[in-house]
């Protein structure tokens with residue numbers, strides 16, 4: 001990372017979970033640099049709302065993420081379409097160098113926000129993309145008057161837990177998590 005990036009990092013640390021677009025970059029517009037051959041290259045990822053046109057690419061990305069649990073119904077095209085129809089403005093993708101390199105399924109039930117399948121492609125990690133994605137989801141939920149957001153991180157997911165703690169999210173020791181399955185056909189398969 002160049003010295004020029006330091007102020008951005010400082011700003012990120014002071015505002016955990018909020019979206020930053022880079023100093024010269026306008027919203028939803030990639031910052032570009034000129035390569036030696038004169039062609040242009042994006043230096044900053046663009047964060048934008050996920051639509052069903054992104055489904056195949058995002059699903060392929062999920063399948064790359066070690067340890068992700070992929071559900072046969074919830075994560076199918078029909079399942080994701082149902083989710084996005086209910087939550088059309090809150091799921092995000094990160095686009096860098098012309099391809100989707102990160103994504104979050106994000107929605108709410110009118111009271112609490114929730115984040116699922118938070119991920120960044122391995123080659124693009126540790127550059128602030130995860131933080132930007134989360135910031136965009138937080139902003140989108142806040143715009144819908146959602147006051148609190150929950151998510152589940154497996155205890156054994158060290159990187160995931162460090163990420164949430166790094167972003168300043170609160171680890172709740174005082175709650176137990178319960179679930180009730182209404183459809184046994186919604187089978188979870190864990191990526192190796």
Ligand SMILES: CC(C)(COP(=O)(O)OP(=O)(O)OC[C@H]1O[C@@H](n2cnc3c(N)ncnc32)[C@H](O)[C@@H]1OP(=O)(O)O)[C@@H](O)C(=O)NCCC(=O)NCCS
Pocket residue numbers: 009065117118119120121124125126127128129130131132152153154157159160161162163164165166167
């Ligand atoms: C978790 C994940 C989305 C983070 O994406 P990312 O783009 O690498 O994260 P960022 O670069 O925005 O990191 C933001 C902060 O999180 C923390 N963090 C992220 N990755 C970390 C790691 N490997 N070790 C320690 N801290 C880490 C740091 O505090 C970091 O801030 P810093 O760079 O200023 O130190 C990515 O590692 C991933 O896809 N992991 C696999 C899927 C997963 O575990 N998802 C979470 C499910 S709960």
